[in-house]
C-alpha cells in the first residue's frame with residue numbers, strides 16, 4: 001500500500017516539476033521583447049552596440065593632433081612578440097644640430113598572426129602602443145591584414161625637458 | 168478483364184516474387200525486408216477484397232510486430248551484413264524434392280476440395296460487432312480462442328517478469344552499485 | 349444568414365464537372381490523383397509553416413530571435429534551406445547496402461503519407477471513409493519503424509545501427525501506451541471511424557465529456573506520440589552528442605531532407621489524430637449542457653469555419669510538442685524505457701479500466 005502511495009506521489013511530483021519547467025519557458029516565450037539578450041548585430045552597429053573597453057581587438061599606435069606618436073623604434077615590442085607579428089623598420093636621419101638619430105620609419109603590424117596577447121604593450125617603455133576594442137577586422141584577403149601603424153609624415157613626439165616639465 | 172483483376176494479379180505476383188526473393192536472398196537482412204514486402208502485398212490483397220479490418224490486423228501483427236522482431240534479432244546477431252555461405256548441394260536437392268511434393272500435395276487438396284460460397288452475410292467491422300464476436304460463445308463466436316490467447320499472453324508476461332526480476336539475496340559489490348547509480 | 353461554402357459543395361462541383369467530360373472510370377482515377385495531390389500540398393504547406401514555427405519557438409524560448417535574416421522576420425529561411433538541400437549531392441557510402449540505403453527514405457515517407465488516407469479534414473471531406481480508420485492509422489504508424497531500421501542497417505555504420513535499434517525499441521514500446529490511450533478514446537466514442545469519432549463529439553469534446561480518464565489518456569497520448577516521432581526529449585535515435593546523427597548519419601542532400609520532412613509529417617499526423625480523438629477534429633467548441641445560454645454559445649461557435657478549428661487544434665498540439673522539445677533535456681535510454689514500462693503503461697491500463705467503468709455507468713456527459 002505504501003509503495004503504491006509512493007508511486008502516485010512520484011508521478012504527481014514529476015508532473016509538478018515538469019510543469020514548472022514548462023511555465024518558465026512559456027514565460028520566456030511570451031516576454032521575449034523584455035528579456036531577450038541577443039544583439040541584432042549588423043542592424044545596431046551604429047546605435048546600441050557596446051563592446052567592453054577591455055576587449056582586445058587590435059594593436060594601435062595612437063597619434064596626437066600634431067600627427068606625432070611616442071614610438072622611439074627601440075624594437076622591444078618586436079622582441080617581446082611571441083608570434084613575430086611586429087616589424088619595426090627604422091631609419092637614420094640627421095637632426096638640425098647635425099646629430100645622427102634613429103627614428104621610426106615603418107611600424108608594420110601583422111594582424112593575421114597576432115594572438116592579442118598584450119605582451120607588446122607591456123613591453124613598451126614609452127607606452128606608445130595600445131589595444132583597441134575594435135572587432136570588425138575581417139577582410140577578404142589575408143595579405144590585407146598587414147598594416148603600417150605609423151601615419152605618413154608622422155614623427156616622434158619630443159619629450160618635454162625637465163625644465164618644461166617643472167613649469 | 169477489369170481493373171480489380173489486374174490489381175489482383177499484380178499483387179499476387181508481388182507476393183510470390185517477394186516470397187521467392189526472401190528464400191533466395193543471401194543477405195539475411197534483405198531477406199527480412201523482402202518478407203516484409205510480401206506480407207504488405209498480402210495486406211493489399213485483403214484490401215482489394217474489402218476486408219479492411221483483416222488488412223489492418225495483417226499490417227499490425229505481421230509487419231509491425233513479427234518482422235520488426237525478426238529484424239531486431241538479425242541486428243543482435245553477429246555479422247548480419249555479410250553474405251550467407253552457399254547452401255550444401257545435397258541439402259539443396261532434398262529440400263527441392265520436399266518443397267515440390269509439398270506444393271503438389273496442397274494443390275491436389277485445394278483442387279479436389281469443393282469450395283462452397285458462404286451464405287452468411289458479411290459483418291461490418293464496427294467496434295460493437297468486433298466486441299460481440301470476440302466474446303460471444305454462440306456459433307462463430309471467438310470466446311474460446313480469445314481466452315486461450317489471454318492465458319498464453321498472461322503466462323508469457325509472468326514468465327518475462329520472473330526472468331527480469333532482480334534476485335535480492337545477491338548483494339551487489341561496491342563497484343556495481345557505483346555503476347548502477 | 350450568410351450561406352457558407354462547404355467543402356462538400358466544392359467536391360460535388362468538381363465531381364460533376366469531371367463526369368461531364370469523361371467516363372466514370374476516368375473520373376474515379378482523376379479524383380484519386382487530385383485528392384492525393386491536394387492532401388500532399390496541404391501537408392507540405394503545413395510542414396513549411398511548422399519548420400519556421402519550430403525555429404521561432406525555439407528562439408523565443410531560448411531568448412533569441414530565431415531566423416530573421418532571409419526576408420521579413422526570416423520567413424524565407426525554410427525556402428533557402430530547401431534550395432540548399434536540393435543542391436547538395438545525395439551521396440551513398442562505399443560499403444553501404446546501396447539498394448536498401450536508397451529505398452529507406454522513400455519507404456519511410458510513403459509509410460507516413462499512407463496514414464493520411466482515413467483522416468477527416470472537414471465535414472464530408474475524407475479520402476477513405478472506412479470503418480476502421482483509427483485502427484488503420486495505428487497499423488501504419490507501427491510500420492514507420494521499418495524505414496528507420498533499414499536506414500540504420502544499410503548505412504554500415506555503428507552509430508547508425510545503434511540509433512536505429514534505439515529508435516526501434518523506443519517506437520515499439522511507446523506504441524503500447526499510445527495504442528491504449530487511443531483505445532480509451534475509441535471506447536468513449538464507440539466507433540473506429542474518424543468521421544464517427546468526430547460526430548460523437550458534436551455536443552462537446554471528449555476531453556471535456558470524458559472526465560478524468562480522457563484527460564489522462566490525452567496526456568499519455570501526447571507524451572507517447574512525441575516519443576514515437578523521435579522528438580526531443582525522446583530523440584535518442586539521433587542523440588547528436590552520442591551518435592552524431594543516429595540513423596541518418598550517412599545521409600546528405602535531399603535524402604536527409606526526406607527524413608527531416610518525414611519527422612514533421614509524422615508530427616502533423618500525430619497531432620491531427622490527437623485532435624480528432626480528444627479535441628473533436630474540425631468540430632467547433634460546444635459545451636455539453638442544456639441551458640439557453642449554452643445553446644447561444646454553441647451557435648456562435650458554429651460561425652467559425654471548420655478548417656480554422658481543424659488547423660487551430662493541429663497547430664496547438666504541435667506547439668505543445670515544440671514546447672516540450674525546447675524545455676526538457678534528453679532522457680537516457682534506461683530512463684526512457686523506465687518511463688514507458690513503469691509509468692505510462694501501467695497508468696494507461698488502469699486508466700482504460702477506469703474509463704470502462706465510467707462508460708458502463710454512463711457517467712460521461
Ligand code: SF4
Nearest residue numbers: 081114115117118120
Ligand atoms: S599582442 Fe601579442 S601577438 Fe599581438 S603583436 Fe602584441 S605581442 Fe605580438
Ligand code: SF4
Nearest residue numbers: 071072074075077124
Ligand atoms: S612601440 Fe614601444 S616598444 Fe615598440 S618600438 Fe616603439 S617604443 Fe619601442
